[in-house]
Amino acid sequence: MFPAGVHHSLPLYDVAATREIERRALDALPPHTLMRRAGLAVARLALAIAPHAQTFWIACGAGNNGGDGMEAATHLRAWGKDVVLTLLPHTRPLPADAQAALEHARSCGLAFAAAPPADFDVAIDGLLGIGARAIEPESALAPCIYALYGGHRPVLAIDVPSGLDANTGSCTAVCVRATHTLSLLTLKPGLFTGQGRDHAGQVWFDDLGVQAAHAEGISPCAQLAVPMPQSPRQHASHKGSFGDVLVIGGAAGMTGAAWLAATAALYNGAGRVIVGLLDPHATPASAPLPDLMVRPIDALMDMATDTAGQSATQRCIVCGCGGGEAIAALLERLLCTSTPLVLDADALRALAVSSTLQDAVRHRTQCGAHTVLTPHPREAALLLATTTAAVQSDRIACANALAQRLRCTVVLKGSGTLVAHPGHTPALLAVGNPRLAIAGTGDVLAGMIGARLAGSLAPYDAAIQAVHHHGTTADRWPADRPLTASALACTAPCATS
Numbered sequence: 394m395f396p397a398g399v400h401h402s403l404p405l406y407d408v409a410a411t412r413e414i415e416r417r418a419l420d421a422l423p424p425h426t427l428m429r430r431a432g433l434a435v436a437r438l439a440l441a442i443a444p445h446a447q448t449f450w451i452a453c454g455a456g457n458n459g460g461d462g463m464e465a466a467t468h469l470r471a472w473g474k475d476v477v478l479t480l481l482p483h484t485r486p487l488p489a490d491a492q493a494a495l496e497h498a499r500s501c502g503l504a505f506a507a508a509p510p511a512d513f514d515v516a517i518d519g520l521l522g523i524g525a526r527a528i529e530p531e532s533a534l535a536p537c538i539y540a541l542y543g544g545h546r547p548v549l550a551i552d553v554p555s556g557l558d559a560n561t562g563s564c565t566a567v568c569v570r571a572t573h574t575l576s577l578l579t580l581k582p583g584l585f586t587g588q589g590r591d592h593a594g595q596v597w598f599d600d601l602g603v604q605a606a607h608a609e610g611i612s613p614c615a616q617l618a619v620p621m622p623q624s625p626r627q628h629a630s631h632k633g634s635f636g637d638v639l640v641i642g643g644a645a646g647m648t649g650a651a652w653l654a655a656t657a658a659l660y661n662g663a664g665r666v667i668v669g670l671l672d673p674h675a676t677p678a679s680a681p682l683p684d685l686m687v688r689p690i691d692a693l694m695d696m697a698t699d700t701a702g703q704s705a706t707q708r709c710i711v712c713g714c715g716g717g718e719a720i721a722a723l724l725e726r727l728l729c730t731s732t733p734l735v736l737d738a739d740a741l742r743a744l745a746v747s748s749t750l751q752d753a754v755r756h757r758t759q760c761g762a763h764t765v766l767t768p769h770p771r772e773a774a775l776l777l778a779t780t781t782a783a784v785q786s787d788r789i790a791c792a793n794a795l796a797q798r799l800r801c802t803v804v805l806k807g808s809g810t811l812v813a814h815p816g817h818t819p820a821l822l823a824v825g826n827p828r829l830a831i832a833g834t835g836d837v838l839a840g841m842i843g844a845r846l847a848g849s850l851a852p853y854d855a856a857i858q859a860v861h862h863h864g865t866t867a868d869r870w871p872a873d874r875p876l877t878a879s880a881l882a883c884t885a886p887c888a889t890s
């Protein structure tokens with residue numbers, strides 16, 4: 394058992410895959426072994442979370458998730474704790490494993506209380522796991538879930554917080570908000586994206602000793618990703634070794650977006666950063682750093698589309714940050730180059746309304762050129778001709794769909810950012826926090842990706858590395874220091890990743 398998050402790259406399995414792994418393990422092991430292991434793991438974690446707690450309320454549903462809770466109860470009781478067990482009313486018999494757990498609990502002297510305890514130190518949510526259907530607000534489950542909130546006391550969810558969709562991270566209006574979740578057998582993607590991180594709290598994982606042996610041939614639906622370590626720079630290198638980032642954006646009133654992307658590219662290791670602003674009144678003197686080179690937009694476009702000059706130095710173009718409507722007119726030319734492109738913000742909005750530009754993105758890939766799109770959910774919805782709510786209701790599917798449709802790398806931003814790329818398992822990064830929900834942090838991410846592409850990283854790896862740096866920097870940001878996009882832009886990966 395260990396905490397899952399930013400330190401390990403781990404496969405994420407959806408409910409169908411988990412069921413298959415469970416079926417294989419159940420076939421291979423003596424009856425009730427898995428549930429006994431699950432119960433012990435839950436009890437151990439509950440005790441570790443609150444070593445001095447005395448009263449544990451374990452709320453059990455009428456499925457195997459409740460069975461895990463009953464097995465946990467036997468251990469907590471054996472360790473001298475006061476255990477209050479409740480069982481939801483049910484009309485059908487319990488499944489065989491849960492029935493065996495119930496009989497085991499009774500044989501240990503445990504009985505079911507008619508109602509939740511008036512007070513408790515730790516609550517354990519064994520109401521619903523991967524067998525959950527959407528909870529109706531008037532369901533008999535609802536009062537139990539409200540009681541589980543229990544003020545500021547720890548709530549440990551078994552496998553999945555009840556009410557959270559284990560596949561997608563979306564939840565119904567009534568959903569357990571746990572402080573900790575112990576994911577059993579497999580790690581489920583819904584714990585790390587959409588509303589999952591708010592409802593799951595700190596996620597722990599126990600594979601019950603079976604995943605590696607029984608997951609063979611079963612594909613994960615995503616990978617909880619951590620980037621490969623960065624290799625040190627060669628001594629025998631020069632600024633051309635690390636590539637040029639060309640930033641095109643910054644229309645009138647939005648020049649800050651281009652400066653943020655450019656600054657982030659600079660701090661993230663680009664050899665040179667050259668900015669072309671769409672604001673005709675902006676002057677080179679307005680650059681926030683003397684290290685940034687500024688060119689008139691026409692000159693920069695000539696440079697960006699000059700294939701002859703490209704051979705000596707690797708380049709990347711970051712396009713769209715604060716680009717306004719003017720960016721649409723430039724996109725067609727930029728998409729014709731073989732230079733790696735990061736398209737953000739206004740470039741994505743232009744792409745969404747033009748099938749010609751979308752064809753050009755697909756064509757680039759056929760020619761071996763890299764394109765990375767960095768939509769937030771609203772921009773992804775425009776590109777997929779759907780609603781933001783639909784994107785958020787299944788972020789993995791939408792990131793995949795967009796990557797497939799446009800045949801390029803897609804970074805779907807937000808809580809639990811996804812990196813999708815045709816032919817790769819989508820990467821899910823459980824880093825970052827709501828302090829990033831401020832204007833400009835997306836421009837910073839675009840610059841961070843651009844620097845890595847200019848440094849010749851493959852787009853999938855560049856995106857994972859940049860999202861990881863962006864998110865972990867925010868996670869480590871001192872609580873008493875304001876996090877701003879410009880401060881985030883000025884963070885170097887070697888200091889934080």
Ligand SMILES: NC(=O)C1=CN([C@@H]2O[C@H](COP(=O)(O)OP(=O)(O)OC[C@H]3O[C@@H](n4cnc5c(N)ncnc54)[C@H](OP(=O)(O)O)[C@@H]3O)[C@@H](O)[C@H]2O)[C@@H](O)CC1
Pocket residue numbers: 415425427428431454455456457458459461483488490520521522523524525526527528529532534551552553577578
């Ligand atoms: N087998 C084993 O050894 C192992 C099993 N494991 C554990 O099993 C869990 C999966 O168990 P599961 O398949 O029994 O489903 P579970 O999540 O308990 O829910 C089913 C029950 O809830 C009910 N119900 C559903 N939605 C509802 C709603 N909205 N409102 C009201 N009722 C609702 C549903 O009713 P029904 O749909 O039948 O009417 C049924 O009674 C998994 O998450 C893990 O914890 C692991 O530890 C590994 C070892």
Ligand SMILES: Nc1ncnc2c1ncn2[C@@H]1O[C@H](COP(=O)(O)OP(=O)(O)O)[C@@H](O)[C@H]1O
Pocket residue numbers: 738769806807808809810824825826827828829830831832833834835836837838863
């Ligand atoms: N609640 C959150 N949790 C984690 N990351 C977040 C959260 N809110 C925003 N972010 C991150 O902050 C960035 C915001 O990007 P975006 O919405 O494009 O901002 P802007 O367009 O103002 O630059 C993204 O990288 C996103 O993943």
Ligand SMILES: [K+]
Pocket residue numbers: 458518519520521522550551552553554555
């Ligand atoms: K649960």
